[in-house]
Amino acid sequence: MSAPRIGLDIGGTKIDAVVLGDGDALLARHRRPVERGADGVIASACAAVDAVTADAGVRVADAAGVGIGIPGAVRGGVVEHALNLGVERLALADVLRDRWGVPVVVENDVNVAALGAWHLQREQGASIAYLNVGTGLAAGLILDGRLWRGGRGAAGEIGYISIDPAGPVGADGLPGGLETYASGSGIALQWGRDGEGAVEVLSAARAGDESAQRIRAGLMTGVATAVRVLVLTLDVDRVMLGGGLTGLQHELVDGACSVIRGWEAASPFLASLDMGARIVLAPHGEPIAAIGAAHVEEIRG
Template sequence: MNTHVSSSSPPSESGSAPRSPIGQTPGDILALISSGDAVTRAEIARHTGLARSTVSQRIDALIAHGFVDEDAEAPSTGGRPPRRLALRTYGHAIAGVDIGASHCRVGLLDMGGTLIVAREDPLTIANGPEAVLGHVERTLHTLLETADGTASRTLRAIGVGVPGPVEFSTGRPVDPPIMPGWHQYPIPQFFEDRFGVRALVDNDVNVMALAEQRRAFSDTLHLLYLKVGTGIGCGIVADGRIHRGAQGSAGDIGHIRVGERDEPCRCGNSGCLEAIAGGAALAARLRAAGLEAAGSLDIVQLVMEGNHEAVRMVREAGRSVGEVLSGLVNFFNPETVVVGGALAAVHDQLLAGVREAVYRRSNPLATHVLRIEPSRIGENAGAIGAGTLALEHALSPAQVDRALTTDAAV
């Protein structure tokens, strides 16, 4: 895939070197190459207006630092065929870490954004950051040493998604309700101390939204990603960029009140969407009805077995989700709504309820071209999205220029 730079990357660190005009630094040139906008030295010279000698100097630096290959021949317009430039995807890796309430999935992406390998393990986030992140550290070392049967890859950056509010500028969780002991824990510093690379941390639904938009719905600039599992959250892509709000809490729809309902919620309020339609709430009601259901996976199994009570509850949960979503559709006017999370495995029943409520309650203009679809990325969405977040940061022009400057100074 062609990797492109997005403003979903965090702001540049203070103290960075002054930037040359757009399109003229080595980092800008790499962006042209990786996007496919210019793939020969001559094309880059025409695109940037730089002298060919300057273009060659900067491309040679990118090649020397492992960012670019110059191998295949491009089509000739007469005379000796030019050599084609391409982003070097091998030999390096980006890590994507998806930490859930009861699982951890670690994936490695190559520099082109392709998932190389992924591994999921059961893990309880309530065990605390040292235990959970220690497991991630060991898993990541193993994957780096054994990925796709080749020699060890050099890690370039790490992305992490966690199931709680995150102050994106610092990468620290803030009062996460299902993550005891994680408040203000310096997750980026944990990884930077052990791997020596930049680590970026975000809420899990944000990185899942990023994965779906970049990989499955690249023609969509305005997208909502709903994660319906133990809890319920929403990732927002606005004009192709993750929208986090002022402090990083945008999309926390699980605690929007639904009608006049009064079910108690773990947040201390009542009538919250999560307390009505979340996997934990549905499982509790199924147990009260005499069925065995510890969580979302058991609900999915019951629905797949055709249990009428489970089917009814999931469809009704879809209507409650759709009631809240209808307000978001009117307010945000997305092109696409993607539904993922554990309960999305029974999307026929869940989405039937969601669509019923959305199309009944939303403005016709807002739903005129609206798509409401199940996740296309599936179980790897969190790891791929976290890796994509880190990859776009690592390949941003400012970071590439910084890498070349730092290496030259050593």
């Protein structure tokens, strides 16, 4: 048996940890809440690794390495501006490498989710965009089997693309951004009612509220436009939808595909790209980001 791989997906509220064996066999999985602040993140990561390795019957010292996905800007193993974790700056890779004595690689959470999506698709060599439709909107990109970050790590930050200069102003102060239309935070911002978010808006839309229906239509247009941007700029083979709003399942896919079909009816070129057929939903319940984290050193770009 080859050395196991350990992957951690550190989110704003929880850690999802896995140990992978030969052939990506899932030897163990452990989930636990995450503590805020630099010390809390470190303590939570160590506790998660202790638990998941014990469940798998392996030692962290025997692992090929530990990969970690975490929100925020990540460069050289240093995490910055992970605001939902209360972390301004943390040299996470160095701290945990010293603690565990094995290689530790840290990457942005959407990027590791893209790696996991690529592995789960089993189309090695294909290109895939993992479109995270959650609290925010961003894509992780695997091009020809390599993680693509871009010149300054901003590749995939398509939530900042404006599709309507007269549209609603987002949290970044700019009007008509994709993230304002197609994310949980953007939907709540448009709705403007304290304590209510995407769940309440979509429920109101189903009940016939016209304002909520407009926001829902904007969500579908936003997701369709994100797919269009990814296909037209990168021609990826698959766009996998993940994140909290994919709880809508086929309602989200069908809504986005309906928008795409309208474009295709007007443009033979867009019709030739078969964009709707490239959309897939992330497998429900799979630890996609943790699996990707376990492989982050293997196919880094």
